[in-house]
Amino acid sequence: MFREKPQLLSLSAHNALLAGISKERLRILASRCRMLEMESGSVLHEWGQPIRHLYFPIDAVISLFASSPDGGLIEAAIVGCEGVIGWPAAISQSKFCFRAVTHVRGTIVQVEESAIQKIFYQERSWRLIVAAYIHVFTIQLAQSAICNNQHSVERRLARWLMATKARTGLTLFPITHELLSEILGTIRPVVTVAARSLKKKRLIHYQRGNLTITNPAGLANAACSCYDVVHGELGAFLMLCKFTSHPFLRGPGLALPRTEKGRDEKR
Numbered sequence: 001m002f003r004e005k006p007q008l009l010s011l012s013a014h015n016a017l018l019a020g021i022s023k024e025r026l027r028i029l030a031s032r033c034r035m036l037e038m039e040s041g042s043v044l045h046e047w048g049q050p051i052r053h054l055y056f057p058i059d060a061v062i063s064l065f066a067s068s069p070d071g072g073l074i075e076a077a078i079v080g081c082e083g084v085i086g087w088p089a090a091i092s093q094s095k096f097c098f099r100a101v102t103h104v105r106g107t108i109v110q111v112e113e114s115a116i117q118k119i120f121y122q123e124r125s126w127r128l129i130v131a132a133y134i135h136v137f138t139i140q141l142a143q144s145a146i147c148n149n150q151h152s153v154e155r156r157l158a159r160w161l162m163a164t165k166a167r168t169g170l171t172l173f174p175i176t177h178e179l180l181s182e183i184l185g186t187i188r189p190v191v192t193v194a195a196r197s198l199k200k201k202r203l204i205h206y207q208r209g210n211l212t213i214t215n216p217a218g219l220a221n222a223a224c225s226c227y228d229v230v231h232g233e234l235g236a237f238l239m240l241c242k243f244t245s246h247p248f249l250r251g252p253g254l255a256l257p258r259t260e261k262g263r264d265e266k267r
Ligand SMILES: [Zn+2]
Pocket: 146, 147, 148, 151, 155, 156, 159, 224, 225, 226, 227
């Protein structure tokens, strides 16, 4: 679903990468974009397909799934209003090797792929922001590789919920165990056990497809150490590009007191 007359200039203040483009360029870009309202579970991009559009989330959150040739899928990164889907188009790469699925519904600005390269090559300040974002993205990928291999489903679930909260400021969002099992790369019963454990500790509550974080500080402590690594980098990136309106900087994310992690993070 989309609206034909996007208010790009006003929306750009709500995405770190769009906010880094000059107003002059944004006015030109306005005719090459549209505003999407995406529902949870909507697919924005299929793995390995050519990049036709870039997607800049405003208040939606997107999961990027890595894929194996035998069809296996696992979440490799999360993108919210700090980032963009399809950034390789800015550096003349034609494919984006992730499956992009909306997991928190909301607004996304869709921009034609051919409109982005010119901005990248002509605006040095934006080029630096994109480079810094790719750095954060790479760290997220590296940490996902460690996380998916070494940390328990319960700690990964806690980490994922806090990462989603960091990008939305929300403590309540609709999410099904089915989508969580895809995100965590495991079967539904395993997700159910992990979610029950977090619920028993009074960190979350879930009912009829809605999940509520009832104790954010406690959930942050239950999350694996990957949360600190990725969000430390995210905070540094947001400060670098002066995007202080990001929910992560507005909320308690950076300032949460952390307790010493246990040594029981192995499966
Ligand atoms: Zn982890």
